[in-house]
Amino acid sequence: MRVERPKDRDHGDWATNVAMQVAKAAGAKPRDVAGHLASRLAGRPGIASAEVAGPGFLNIRLAAGAAGELARFIVEAGPKYGLGDAMKGLTVNLEFVSANPTGPIHLGGTRWAAVGDSLARLLESQGAEVIREYYFNDHGVQIDRFAASLLAVVLGEDPPEDGYVGQYIQDIADEVMVEAMAARDKDPIERPRAEALEFFRDRGVKVMFAQIKESLHNFGVDFDVYFHEESLHESGAVDKCLGELKASGALYESEGAWWLRSTEQGDDKDRVVIKSDGTAAYIAGDIAYIRDKHHRGANLCVYLLGADHHGYIARLKAAAVALGYNPESVEVIIGQMVNLVKGGEAVRMSKRAGTVVTMEDLVEAVGVDAARYALTRSSIDATIDIDLDLLASHSNANPVYYVQYAHARAGAVARNAAEYGISRDQAFAPETLTHETETALLGLLGEFPRIVAQAAQFREQHRVARYLEELAGAFHGWYDRTRVTPQGDEPVTDLHRSRLWLNDATRQVLANGLGLLGVGAPERM
RNA sequence: GCCCCCGUAGCUCAGUUGGAUAGAGCGUCGGACUUCUAAUCCGUAGGUCGCAGGUUCGAAUCCUGCCGGGGGCACCA
Structure with a gap:
């Protein structure tokens, strides 16, 4: 049942289908119910007319x-x-972007920055308290590869296998070196290799992250919390959480590993949380993280993720369940991808071909307003094409x-x-x-x-x-x-x-x- | 094989969770500035809503199947 603005102005200022909806329950014909309502409405202050139309619509016209x-x-x-x-009383932890600190934010991440920030504003408009959160994956092997890539470029070596390439690697390596010199640190390349790698890992991530934050800020998006995955491991939160889950029976042991019952949330198969070598799988961090978000007051954890992460829905909900939370307390929003288009043709973004478009590129080409509007005016269910020339045109x-x-x-x-x-x-x-x-x-x-x-x-x-x-x-x-x-x-x-x-x-x-x-x-x- | 998203005008996309004659922009064609911003407005043309069934007073919308496009299915992170 609804009261709405009819598409056709001839149908009045407001129209309602209430008569058709209640006709069955009232045991009367829709048009008769509507007629009864019309006679009751007519003559009330502010109402110019109320008429029955079509199968039983009630068309209402307001006094001028x-x-x-x-x-x-x-x-x-x-x-x-x-x-x-x-949404008063609701505290929402809204996590979005969360791009790895191994490079600048690309078009896809830019979409989530624009959409996520807008969703945050919308939730706040309805009285919810919103924590804008960025999860900073600074723990895994991709960071090691990033560090190795920085060191390689400084030493003039070829980039490592599966390493990162591009001008930005050179720029960041340079910045790390300049800072090291200014601080009169021991020359990084004079250090033993393991120590040098650690140095570049630590400093490189800091520099990269500062750049990401700045890009986001210039895009008008500022997060309340930049959460470091590493901190979950360093503080022992992950180990503590895993120990409790093992003890409580939320995880089960099989083939030497510990598993999460993600199939209960619709997953294809259960997921390993503790590998058979005893180390924690990536998802272990996610589980401890959900608990942390709840401890910080969130009663709804929203994740804004790209379509390539669709498989996460079940395991994140399963993680909430394992922790004793309602699966409804985790909400995963999946958005489709962004394509780069030039002259009407799709351009595959490739680092090697130099066709990657970053958040900064986009802002420089079309400005913040045009960029954010273009990224938010489409449904997130739709794959969108970004044509820089088109967006730059004031047409x-x-x-x-x-x-x-x-x-x-x-x-x-x-x-x-x-x-x-x-x-x-x-x-x-x-x-x-x-x-x-x-x-x-x-x-x-x-x-x-x-x-x-x-x-x-x-x-x-x-x-x-x-x-x-x-x-x-x-x-x-x-x-x-x-x-x-x-x-x-x-x-x-x-x-x-x-x-x-x-x-x-x-x-x-x-x-x-x-x-x-x-x-x-x-x-x- | 299984899961998710999409398929609507020549193009890009909306469609108020089932309502009245399916809309907008761009692109066509034709009009409107000696007076508040023409980055605008007005008119015109353009449709088997992917296909086939089903549900009901009523379906672009909900259900089933099929076709086509995109993405995903690790003891990686």
Whole structure:
């Protein structure tokens, strides 16, 4: 059952299918139920008409003043318009990006940075407390390979097998060397090989991580917690956790290894947590990490992962269950991949071919706003193509400008109105906002809170972007056919003043919506 | 083989968790600036919603099967 804005304006301002839904239970025909409701609604304050239509829809038309009052409400609510409290009391640990510190963040990670931050804003808009978290995999063999790659380039050797290549390896190695010299450390390359490797591992990761943090910051994404996997091992948290899980029977022993019952959460097979040589598998860190997140107050752990990590869902939920938590306390959101496109053709990103696009490349090419908007306006279920040339163009193939322009335009209207002495301090006559573009605009403005609440509930930030495009369209149409300032020697009337409220209300909603996407709302363009 | 995502206008994608005549942008074609920002607006053309069944008052949406594209299936991390 729902009350919604009908697609067809002829069907009124609001329409509901309630009569069809309850007809069976009421033992009456849908149209009869609707007719009864219509007669009860008609004549109530604010309602102009209520009619039965089609198989039993109830079409409701609001009195002009009632619809227009919304403009005042929005302007007075300001940045708070659109907020809700459906998630009050919920503490969400939202983990995203978590790219390995062995290189810069690529397009894929950039998508999760934009989406994750937007989801965080959406959850917060509904009253949830959100911890933005980045899990820093600084423990495994890939870090050893990274260190070996740095050392190799300093020594002028060939990169190691499965090592990392690219200019950034040289740059980081240089930076590590410069820092070593400045600190008057012992020259790294004079050290024994094992010691030199450890030196580059430690310093190299620090430098790489600082770069990643800076890129994210410049992208407008700052995490509350940068969590080091290494710390779970160093503190003994992993060992302690594993010991308890063995003792409690949450893990079982087979073929000399200890297993997690991930099949109970839909996995193809159970997963090894403690290898038969007694060492911990990667997943052991994940388990201890989930416990740590809960201990830090999270009652919902959300993971935003790429499609290539789809297999993690079952094992992360199984990990929660093994720890005694509800599997619902772990939520894994899987997003599809990002493709690089040039001239209409897909380009396979390859380090060797030099076709890798990083977060910094993307920002440099198109700017933060265009980048974030392009990455958040699509459903995460859709694979997206990024065409740098297209995004850099200030054309309508680039809807971020369409929305931003609407905001800037509303700002210009307000400035002009001020010059004419039109201000919101004077009369507001909501019943004067009767132009068809005004009815449409007011209708859309009224939907914003519901759009935001649903976007948060379904973890679908793209709904906000799509809504903003629709709202911007309605605003441009209104701008084109009505005027806030008088023409010629026309006097200023209540209609002009009332339209300023509508203009400012629209600007507020555009700003609030863009804010949820982490995209700027410029005053001028 | 099994699991996940996708298939909607020439292209890129929405489609309010089952509603009324399936939408937007780009691209076509044609219009609108001597007055608040033309990064805009108005009009036009374009569809077996991958295919076939099923569920019901009603399906792009839910179920089953098939076809096509992408991703994943380690005692790696």
